[in-house]
Every structure is written in C-alpha cells, then in structure tokens.
C-alpha cells in the first residue's frame with residue numbers, strides 16, 4: 083500500500099468535516115471543562131454507521147462461534163484463515179477504514195481516541211479475545227457499539243512499568259466458587275465513567291510465593307458493592323480522555339465474571355497481547371497529530387513576517403518544516419504497514435509493536451515541540467491550539483508503556499534472537 087484509495091480519501095474528507103463541525107467547536111468543553119467525551123463519540127459512531135457495522139460484525143462472529151459450539155461445520159469463507167499471497171482489496175479497505183477516524187480526530191483532539199480506543203480496542207478487545215461466549219454476548223457487543231463504556235485496569239500506585247511484578251491487587255477464592263477482590267488501580271482511562279471494567283489482579287493461593295501467583299482478570303460492572311470509581315484527574319493534556327482511580331474493597335465476583343470463566347483465561351500472555359494492540363494504534367494517532375502540526379506550521383511560516391520576510395524564508399525554519407515532512411512520510415508508511423499486516427490477518431509481535439510505538443511517540447513529540455517553536459510566543463498561547471498538540475503528544479511517550487519500556491522490549495527481543 084502506497085497511498086489512500088479514492089474511496090478512502092472521500093471518507094477521510096467526510097471524517098474531517100465531522101471533526102470540524104462537531105468536535106472543534108466544543109474542544110474547550112472536552113479538554114478543559116470536564117465534559118465527558120462519550121456523547122460526541124457516539125455521534126461519530128452513528129453518523130458513520132460504525133455502531134451498526136460493529137454490531138453486525140459481532141453478531142456474525144458470535145453466530146459462527148455458537149455454531150461451532152453446537153458441533154456444526156462452519157463454511158464461511160470470510161472467516162477462513164487468510165491465505166498466503168496478496169491480500170484482498172476488501173481486507174485492506176476494512177483495515178484502512180478503521181484507522182481513518184483515529185488519524186482525523188487526532189489532528190485536533192487525541193484524547194477522544196484514547197477514550198474510544200481503551201473502551202473498544204482494549205476492554206472489548208480483551209473480552210473478545212479471551213472471554214467466554216456468554217461474557218462476549220453480555221459485555222462486548224455494547225462496548226463495541228459504544229452503548230457502554232469500558233476501562234482496562236492494570237496500573238496500580240506501586241506497579242506501573244513493572245505491571246506484573248509489583249501488582250498488589252488480589253482475588254481470593256471465597257470457597258463457594260466465587261472470589262473476593264481487593265486493591266486499587268490508578269491512571270485508568272475511562273475509570274471515572276466506565277460501565278464495564280476489566281480488572282487485572284493476582285490470585286491469592288496458599289503455598290505459592292506472592293511473586294509467582296497467577297495473574298487473573300475479572301469483568302466488573304460499575305455500581306458493584308465495594309467498587310468505587312474516582313472523579314477524573316486534572317492532566318497536562320488529553321483532557322478529553324477522563325482518567326481516574328478505582329478502589330476495590332471486598333468486591334464479590336461470581337465465577338461468571340472471571341475472564342474466560344477460567345483461572346487461566348486472561349493472565350500475563352493475554353495482557354501482553356493487549357499491550358501489542360495498544361502500541362500498534364499509536365502510529366495512526368501520531369500521524370494525525372503530525373499532519374496537523376505540519377499544516378499549521380506551514381501556514382504560519384508563510385504568513386508570519388519578521389525582518390521584512392515570511393519566517394518560512396529562513397533556512398532554520400525550513401529545516402524544521404523539512405524534518406516534519408520526513409516524519410509525516412515515515413509515520414504514514416508505518417500506518418500503511420500496519421494496514422497491510424492487519425489485512426493479511428497477522429498481528430505485530432510485541433517487539434515490532436514496541437518499535438512502532440517508540441518511533442511514533444518520539445516523532446509526534448519532536449514535531450509538536452518544533453511546531454510550537456515555529457509559532458514563537460503565539461505557540462505558547464492556548465488560543466493557537468498548537469500547544470495542545472505538544473501536550474497531547476507527550477502522553478504517547480508514557481502510556482501503553484513508556485519509551486524506556488519499549489526500548490527494553492525491543493532490545494530483549496533482539497538479544498534473544500542473536
């Protein structure tokens with residue numbers, strides 16, 4: 083893939099119109115005034131039929147899984163394992179279309195993508211990957227269509243980068259088939275408002291050293307006795323993505339809430355595959371942000387006059403613009419590679435996803451910082467919006483694994499292969 087098709091460009095244009103009409107006018111409310119992002123995201127879904135499409139895809143997948151569970155032979159070509167060889171236009175198109183909202187919205191309001199991505203990609207994604215059929219039917223359809231909002235909770239006050247090693251939250255068997263959950267989670271996207279929460283913790287087992295205890299996950303509903311969801315934190319950027327804490331005190335969870343209805347349902351490997359999904363999406367977010375930063379910088383470089391000339395005539399400014407274009411091209415290529423990989427029915431390895439995330443996050447931050455520099459004092463003012471890109475870009479280097487942890491993952495893989 084070397085470019086967007088005409089059809090994709092048309093959809094991109096329609097998305098851009100939507101963002102300019104429906105999101106840009108309420109950006110201050112979303113970013114600074116505490117208005118939750120869900121209504122406008124739902125509007126996006128209904129305006130583009132994304133909710134109907136997600137629902138129909140879900141129904142098709144579930145019907146197939148139910149047929150398999152009944153022992154029927156399923157002959158659905160669309161569900162067959164992808165063949166080796168060139169990928170179909172249809173698969174490429176589907177993968178590309180799923181990224182267009184990410185790119186277009188990240189041009190102005192990356193937080194909306196974080197809130198949506200955690201609900202749909204991480205929470206529903208985890209349930210679709212590892213939940214039982216009953217759990218998928220109960221929770222995933224509503225999450226995929228944004229009828230409900232999801233949170234995916236692994237981080238704790240004392241366990242961030244070392245997510246598994248230092249994890250303190252626990253599940254204790256209650257002797258009646260259920261569990262008692264305790265602990266606290268922090269920095270949880272959608273935490274304040276989530277209807278459905280994937281809570282990741284350790285299984286307390288007698289005779290097993292704390293660090294060797296199994297990682298298990300539960301699907302929780304907002305309002306369960308003993309579960310408290312905090313108010314949103316105030317943050318440097320992505321104000322449109324509510325982030326909060328979760329406190330669990332003797333929350334009783336029946337066995338039907340255990341992910342996959344098994345203590346081996348969604349542990350370290352499940353969570354690691356979610357890391358991979360999470361990391362891969364960052365290239366599309368960075369591309370939107372970098373496209374916008376470059377566009378704004380070009381406009382300013384052509385119109386801002388100092389020493390009698392537009393600042394774009396100075397080579398120091400030209401170098402910044404040229405580097406931004408190189409970054410944009412590289413990010414676009416990463417996005418195209420992501421689309422082709424997905425269309426071929428493949429996933430990135432954790433190390434590939436980490437490499438993409440590291441590059442994309444650092445690039446977005448560098449470009450946004452240089453964009454502010456091109457704007458000079460005006461760049462430091464909220465009104466010009468360019469400073470928001472810089473604040474939004476910074477989170478890409480922190481969540482979904484910090485830059486340092488991406489480096490660790492890449493190096494570990496390289497050295498393991500050597």
Ligand SMILES: Cc1cc2nc3c(=O)[nH]c(=O)nc-3n(C[C@H](O)[C@H](O)[C@H](O)COP(=O)(O)OP(=O)(O)OC[C@H]3O[C@@H](n4cnc5c(N)ncnc54)[C@H](O)[C@@H]3O)c2cc1C
Nearest residue numbers: 234235236237242243269270271325480481482483484486
């Ligand atoms: C806005 C936002 C949204 C988030 N959303 C979610 C969410 O939805 N769900 C969720 O579970 N979590 C979420 N997080 C948590 C996020 O994933 C963590 O903040 C991140 O993984 C880093 O953990 P930490 O903040 O504890 O930093 P720490 O792990 O304490 O790291 C501090 C510093 O030390 C460095 N460091 C740590 N270990 C090493 C090492 N071995 N080598 C070199 N350097 C190291 C780090 O890179 C960093 O620079 C979110 C965070 C933010 C800010």
